[in-house]
Amino acid sequence: MGKVLIIGAGGVGSVVAYKVAQHPEVFSEIVLASRTKAKCDKIAAYVGNNRIQTDQVDADSVEQLTALFNKHRPELVINVALPYQDLTIMDACLACGVHYLDTANYEPKDEAHFEYSWQWAYRERFEKAGLTAILGCGFDPGVTGVWTAYAHKHHFDEIHYLDIVDCNAGDHGKAFATNFNPEINIREVTQKGKYYENGQWIETEPHQVHKTLHYPEVGPKESYLIYHEELESLVKNFPTIKRARFWMTFGQEYLTHLRVIQNIGMAGIEPVMFKGMEIIPIEFLKAVLPDPGDLGENYTGQTSIGCRIRGIKNGRDLSYYVYQNCSHQDAYKETGAQGVSYTTGVPAMCGAMMFMQGLWRKPGVYNVEEFNPDPFLKALAQNGLPWHELFDVDLEL
């Protein structure tokens, strides 16, 4: 049992706050802080019962963060602001003796590039300070890594082929919107594709490789090979993997909008002069796009995310598909947020719960697959994201 500080009052932050508040036996006190305090107050009012205290912080400033940590003295901080803030928050954790959990790896603001090296470089300092840092505890990264650890622990002697498949078969009724922070989302999906094969990383042009895959209760969807951060840690932590890829579904309408946005320069991250002031095109674009946190009300359909794994058990080939489907409407009815925020916020709460219960607690910096998957997956199913397993099925990949 302990006090938790959530940083970031967006779509994901609202779900984390809602879910954490459901477990007073684990989270004794809750503080929600973000750049805009009014957004924290709105979430706190939605959760009700004065369960959540709110505060303001600019998480780009280690000084402001340390002042916030010293004021509230949390045991754990859940970082659901943006990946740009990961390192400042980790620095403040070290300065104040606070444990750390996030859902997305660090990305410098001026370079559309993400990798774990920056955060892994904190391992020794967290070890020495006796602090735990849990990296990438959303759905993907997050649950996908825990499932891989679970498959390795219970079903396979060796995992050889891993394909993570992420389908959003939802319809929000907008011509174009992103399901989480537009800036981060567009940076992620417009970069080159990359996958791992036989010890090497192979690059592809953006959206060059695609295939029709069938998703449970959804049916066929065109799925595109993109690079995703958990591939980096999973091939390191499961060295028998020969090939690891990540697939995400996109509708034609979404891809057409994305192409136009890129072609006209609106996805740019370099500053341009506009009416005598510098603006960054993608930041301006974010300001005119729908807020992902507001998509929930009219969002229909569901997400279906899974791991398709092939390997060997007792000398025999085995294929395994583990997946979770989440209805946008069900997520909205429960928390006021759409399915993508929900599927990220629930695992973040479960990871925080594992930490508070002492089940995921060891000094250092770890990816989720380095912890015991069993209690986490039990908590996940109990807290709104039941998951399913299929054995010896056609994985299509």
Ligand code: NDP
């Ligand atoms: P939003 O843009 O909706 O929310 C981000 C929040 O962080 C906003 O409230 C924003 O404040 C706040 N924030 C941004 N910069 C700062 C700062 N410098 N100081 C304090 N607060 C700040 O994003 P989402 O909720 O959609 O996503 C949150 C995180 O979750 C992202 O890192 C995203 O990459 C990650 N994610 C992970 C997934 C996974 O499965 N692992 C899937 C989806 C998202 P303000 O409101 O003032 O702008």
